[in-house]
Structures are given as C-alpha cells and as structure tokens.
Amino acid sequence: xxxxxxxxxxxxxxxxxxxxxxxxxxxxxxxxxxxxxxxxxxxxxxxxxxxxxxxxxxxxxxxxxxxxxxxxxxxxxxxxxxxxxxxxxxxxxxxxxxxxxxxxxxxxxxxxxxxxxxxxxxxxxxxxxxxxxxxxxxxxxxxxxxxxxxxxxxxxxxxxxxxxxxxxxxxxxxxxxxxxxxxxxxxxxxxxxxxxxxxxxxxxxxxxxxxxxxxxxxxxxxx
Ligand code: GTP
Ligand code: MG
Numbered sequence: 364x365x366x367x368x369x370x371x372x373x374x375x376x377x378x379x380x381x382x383x384x385x386x387x388x389x390x391x392x393x394x395x396x397x398x399x400x401x402x403x404x405x406x407x408x409x410x411x412x413x414x415x416x417x418x419x420x421x422x423x424x425x426x427x428x429x430x431x432x433x434x435x436x437x438x439x440x441x442x443x444x445x446x447x448x449x450x451x452x453x454x455x456x457x458x459x460x461x462x463x464x465x466x467x468x469x470x471x472x473x474x475x476x477x478x479x480x481x482x483x484x485x486x487x488x489x490x491x492x493x494x495x496x497x498x499x500x501x502x503x504x505x506x507x508x509x510x511x512x513x514x515x516x517x518x519x520x521x522x523x524x525x526x527x528x529x530x531x532x533x534x535x536x537x538x539x540x541x542x543x544x545x546x547x548x549x550x551x552x553x554x555x556x557x558x559x560x561x562x563x564x565x566x567x568x569x570x571x572x573x574x575x576x577x578x579x580x581x582x583x584x585x586x
Contacts, residue, residue: 375428379431379540380432380434380453380454381455382436386459388457411434415430417429420541427541444475448479451480453486456469458489458491466500521543
C-alpha cells in the first residue's frame with residue numbers, strides 16, 4: 364500500500380484481490396466497477412487480470428486507488444492464488460447466490476486467508492447475481508449466521524450482495540472496503556517516513572457521492 368496527501372485531500376493506494384469459484388462473476392464485478400460495462404458471455408479468466416480504479420470518500424476527502432487482481436477461479440489455477448493475496452490489503456471472496464457450493468468455496472477462501480494472508484487484511488464475502496433472486500440457493504439468514512460465527516471468533520467480515528449485471532450494489536462493496544481500510548494509519552506512517560506529505564494527487568475514478576449515471580467514462584486504467 365502507499366499514500367500521498369495534498370493540502371486537504373488525501374490519497375491512498377491499496378491492493379485488492381478477488382477470489383472465488385469459476386463463473387461466480389468476479390471479472391464481471393471488476394468490469395462493472397472499473398468500466399461500468401457487463402458482458403453476458405464473458406470468457407473465463409486465464410491466470411489473473413490486473414485493473415485499477417479509484418473511489419472518493421467525500422466525508423474525509425480521501426481518494427483511494429485500488430490495484431485489483433482478478434484471479435481465475437478454475438481449479439487448475441488455484442495454486443497461483445497465494446501470489447495475489449500474499450500482499451493484498453483487501454480480499455473479495457465472491458459467490459453466486461444461485462449456487463450453494465460456491466458459498467462453501469468462498470468460505471474456504473476465507474479460511475485460507477485467515478491462515479495465510481497478511482494480518483489485518485480486510486475481507487468481504489460477496490454474493491453476486493442478486494438479479495437472479497428467484498433462483499436463490501443461499502439464504503440471507505445463512506450468510507448472516509456465517510458472519511456472526513466469524514465475529515464470535517474475532518473476525519469482522521464485510522457482507523454485501525450485488526449484481527454485476529445490473530450494477531446494483533457494486534460500488535457499495537468498494538465503498539465499504541475503502542472505509543474499512545486503515546487509511547489514516549498509512550497516511551501518517553507515510554508522512555513520517557517522508558518527512559511530509561506529497562502533493563500532486565491524481566484525479567479521476569468514482570465519486571461515491573454522485574449517482575452512477577454521471578460517472579460513465581470515468582474509468583482509470585486497465586491492462
Ligand atoms: P472465472 O474467471 O472462470 O473465475 O469466472 P468469474 O468468476 O470471473 O465469472 P465471470 O465474471 O466470467 O462470469 C461468469 C458468467 O456469469 C458470465 O456469463 C457472466 O455474464 C455471468 N454473470 C456475472 N455476473 C452476473 C450477474 O450479476 N448476474 C447474472 N445474471 N449473470 C452474471
Ligand atoms: Mg474471471
């Protein structure tokens with residue numbers, strides 16, 4: 364992670380990884396967030412993909428840039444995942460609300476993160492495809508029970524649902540994660556390392572205080 368802070372504006376950069384079974388919609392969530400697009404016939408990811416996007420937290424005048432690693436869910440790529448979560452500040456463990464086994468798989472990822480990922484990593488469990496609510500196999504109550512169980516073990520897992528297809532809930536996930544990340548801590552430690560803040564903050568990205576409609580075309584970079 365790295366930070367920059369100008370006069371009133373603050374900037375921090377964090378690494379975020381998406382994990383989850385193949386076809387749950389990880390890439391679709393990322394593309395909705397970064398490019399505001401959706402593809403009904405998205406191809407399965409090979410290896411991993413890297414994209415970036417910024418959000419603004421208006422109350423604290425903080426811009427957060429996410430460096431996003433979208434991993435491949437197919438079993439044959441499983442051994443690559445540690446490479447991406449090893450340095451991650453946040454992880455989205457995604458499941459498909461119409462597929463019960465994908466919920467179990469998301470929980471397996473959380474188990475692995477608790478053992479292997481950096482301490483303090485912000486973890487979210489995200490139910491995607493909320494537009495298919497009629498075909499729901501994973502009930503809200505089941506998810507809530509899991510969250511409570513984790514809480515009793517001392518883990519605060521962020522819980523969110525979204526539809527990459529309609530866009531519902533997608534920005535909220537990144538907003539929740541942005542607010543849970545230790546922005547103040549890293550800005551302070553960065554200042555003391557550098558003997559002051561750095562100005563020249565980048566602009567662009569998603570302003571969460573504005574409706575999504577106004578944000579079309581405001582994507583940052585992707586490779
Ligand atoms: P891997 O790259 O193989 O790990 O899969 P993935 O998790 O990245 O899934 P991907 O984004 O490729 O989506 C898989 C399929 O689900 C695609 O056909 C998408 O169009 C579809 N899909 C993704 N998100 C949604 C959603 O919110 N609603 C609906 N109805 N379909 C979705
Ligand atoms: Mg993918």
